[in-house]
Amino acid sequence: MMRCPNCNSKDIGKIGSHQFYCWGCFIELTVNGDKMSVYQVEEDGTLSSLDDLFFEEEIPQVHVN
Numbered sequence: 001m002m003r004c005p006n007c008n009s010k011d012i013g014k015i016g017s018h019q020f021y022c023w024g025c026f027i028e029l030t031v032n033g034d035k036m037s038v039y040q041v042e043e044d045g046t047l048s049s050l051d052d053l054f055f056e057e058e059i060p061q062v063h064v065n
Contacts, residue, residue: 002020002029004022004024004025004027004029005029005036005038005054006022006024006025006027006038006050006054007022007024007025009022009023009024009025011023011024012029015028018030018031018032019031026041027039027040027041027050028040028041028047037049037051038050038051038053038054
């Protein structure tokens, strides 16, 4: 089961083939293989990367079931 790296919620919805949305803290997650990217959805609908805040050292590996 996938958990949000920001709020640790399991309330994750799938919005695309490799895209997910956290209903707990309203961020978008993109999973490509074993790598995850985290984005904030702006008011105008654009995405701002939050990877530098979450993954300072190494992007964590993700296993999606």
